[in-house]
Amino acid sequence: MKKITLLFALLITSIGFSQTSDLITNGNFDNDKGAWTGSEFTVVDGEAYFAATNAGGNPWDTQLVYGGMTFENGKEYVLTFKARSTEDRKITVAIQNVGVWDDHFRQDFDITSTMAEYTATFNATSNNTNVQIGFLMANFGTTAGVYYDDISLSTSTDGSGGGGGTTSEEFCEKVITHLNIGEAQIASAIKLTVANFDANTLKVTIESNDSDPVDFILIPGDVTGSPTISAPDTSVAGKISLTLTWTATPPTDVLFNLLWSKVSTAGNWQLGEAPTSFKFAGTCETASVFKNELVNITMYPNPTSSKLNISAATTIKSIEIYNVLGKQVMNLNINNTSKSIDVSNLATGVYLIKYQVENTIGTSKFIKQ
Numbered sequence: 518m519k520k521i522t523l524l525f526a527l528l529i530t531s532i533g534f535s536q537t538s539d540l541i542t543n544g545n546f547d548n549d550k551g552a553w554t555g556s557e558f559t560v561v562d563g564e565a566y567f568a569a570t571n572a573g574g575n576p577w578d579t580q581l582v583y584g585g586m587t588f589e590n591g592k593e594y595v596l597t598f599k600a601r602s603t604e605d606r607k608i609t610v611a612i613q614n615v616g617v618w619d620d621h622f623r624q625d626f627d628i629t630s631t632m633a634e635y636t637a638t639f640n641a642t643s644n645n646t647n648v649q650i651g652f653l654m655a656n657f658g659t660t661a662g663v664y665y666d667d668i669s670l671s672t673s674t675d676g677s678g679g680g681g682g683t684t685s686e687e688f689c690e691k692v693i694t695h696l697n698i699g700e701a702q703i704a705s706a707i708k709l710t711v712a713n714f715d716a717n718t719l720k721v722t723i724e725s726n727d728s729d730p731v732d733f734i735l736i737p738g739d740v741t742g743s744p745t746i747s748a749p750d751t752s753v754a755g756k757i758s759l760t761l762t763w764t765a766t767p768p769t770d771v772l773f774n775l776l777w778s779k780v781s782t783a784g785n786w787q788l789g790e791a792p793t794s795f796k797f798a799g800t801c802e803t804a805s806v807f808k809n810e811l812v813n814i815t816m817y818p819n820p821t822s823s824k825l826n827i828s829a830a831t832t833i834k835s836i837e838i839y840n841v842l843g844k845q846v847m848n849l850n851i852n853n854t855s856k857s858i859d860v861s862n863l864a865t866g867v868y869l870i871k872y873q874v875e876n877t878i879g880t881s882k883f884i885k886q
Contacts, residue, residue, distance in 0.1 A: 540586045541650075544598075544668035555582040555651070565665040571655035576609055578656070581665060584649035588614075588621060588641040589672075596622070596639070596650075597840065597864075598668040601632040604661040609653040610637075612670075614645045621648065626864070632664070635864035636840045692726055693775065707731060707777055713880060717767055719744075722758040723777055731757055733778040735786070742768040814874060820884035821860060827872070828855035834873040840866065860885055 543551035546560045556579045558567045570579040588594070600608065605627070612622040622639040650670060654663055690708040706726040711719055725731050734749050734757045744767075747760040757777075776786045814829040827833065832854055838847035846863060849856070860868075863885045871880045 540594075540670045540672070541583055541668055545666060552585070553581060553583055555580045556654075561664075563666065567654060567663045569660045569662055570657075572658050572660050574655050576611075576653040576656045577651060579654040581652040581654075582649055583668070584615060584647065586648040586650070586670070587646045588644065588648045590641055590644045592641050592672055594622075594639055594641060594670060594672050595636065596670050597634060597636045597844065598652075599632055599634050599666045600626070600628045600652075600663060601630055602628045602661050602663045603630065604659070605629050606659045606661045606663075607657050608663060610650065611653055612639075612648065612650045614643065615647045615649050619643070627862075628663070629862065631862070632666070633862045634667070634840065634844065634846050636846075636866045637864055638866055690724075709775070717763045719761045719767075719771070720758055721761065721775075722753075722756050723775075724756045725779060729779045729781045730755055731777055732780050733757070733776075733786070734759060735776040736761075736773050737776055738774055740773040741771045814872065814879070814881075816870070816881060816883060820886045822886040823859065823861045825858045825860050825870075825883055826855070827858065827870075829872075829874045830854070831875050834875070836873075837871040838863075839869045839871065840864075 543553070546553075546563050546565050549560050550558075550565075553565065556567065558565050558581065560566065565581055567579060567581070596610070596612070598610075607625050607627055609623065609625050611620060613620050619642065621641050621643075622637065624637055626635050628635075650668075652663075652665060690710055692706050693709045694706045707723045708726050710722045712722070713719055721734075721736070723731050723734050736746055736759060740746070740761065742763050742765070744761040744763045747762075750758040750760070774788065776788055778786050814827065814833075816825060816827045819825070827836065833851040833856060836847070836849045836851055836856070836858070837845055838858075838860075840846050840863075846868070847858075847860075849858065860883075865885050867882060867884055869880055869882050
């Protein structure tokens with residue numbers, strides 16, 4: 518019988534890991550203005566509303582501001598927000614160090630009368646404990662009003678320090694290390710692949726990262742959404758897999774712990790250094806590539822700045838598009854073998870597209886320029 522050499526308390530402690538940290542509170546304006554400041558604005562139906570903006574002057578003469586954030590040099594941040602206007606116009610988003618006013622990020626966005634979500638990813642240019650984000654609306658030659666909602670500025674954490682967890686958009690042979698406790702235990706590493714095979718199923722596969730083969734896998738405790746977990750599949754030499762199936766709609770964020778053993782560990786289980794956390798819609802594309810070939814699906818151009826053309830050998834029933842945070846930004850019923858999708862209103866960045874062709878569900882990615 519295999520034995521667990523790690524304290525149960527460690528498992529309970531590690532479950533508390535959080536994948537992302539949002540630097541902005543009240544980004545949905547549910548608590549009225551909260552810490553948001555700037556030019557005169559009101560909150561209407563949960564949206565920050567500027568009835569009019571300065572056509573000239575300084576860009577910051579009409580602005581929405583949130584400050585007091587701490588940035589770490591070189592760290593990656595993801596900005597998402599929703600906006601609409603009373604007529605087509607531009608706005609500028611500037612993220613700056615207060616006082617010296619050097620930019621971490623600055624970009625113009627084209628907004629329309631339709632509320633749309635915008636996403637941008639960038640790296641901080643310096644360490645600073647007083648960073649602000651400003652939505653600048655003046656000096657665009659228009660007084661058109663602007664609405665904002667669901668503003669988020671997040672950074673993903675990894676397991677590199679402070680007892681953090683393991684998180685990634687993709688788990689394609691991602692190296693996971695054993696939580697090493699005591700001099701008598703040697704940390705071992707495996708390669709973990711999590712592949713999305715359909716709307717309700719994930720396949721979790723491990724293989725050794727060295728010459729010492731794996732011989733056991735277990736997902737202990739609770740998994741987000743309580744899926745059923747299959748018996749281990751050892752049909753592929755050197756690999757062991759578990760299939761997770763949700764009876765209802767799977768959660769957006771999935772979290773579980775992983776135990777494994779190798780031949781040399783003599784029956785001792787190895788616990789990953791922290792829980793594995795990922796977006797259900799952002800798993801490894803290994804399965805998706807196979808399904809793309811299976812249904813003969815094609816997408817072009819990729820990257821694209823306006824239109825994304827998709828076609829298949831049989832009927833494409835539906836298409837869903839997700840941003841890097843796992844938020845759905847588009848949902849289309851196609852019911853045709855081809856479709857030209859207008860993605861011009863999407864922010865620049867990487868998107869995951871999830872399609873259903875007949876009874877097959879798969880995913881792929883495209884870049885919006």
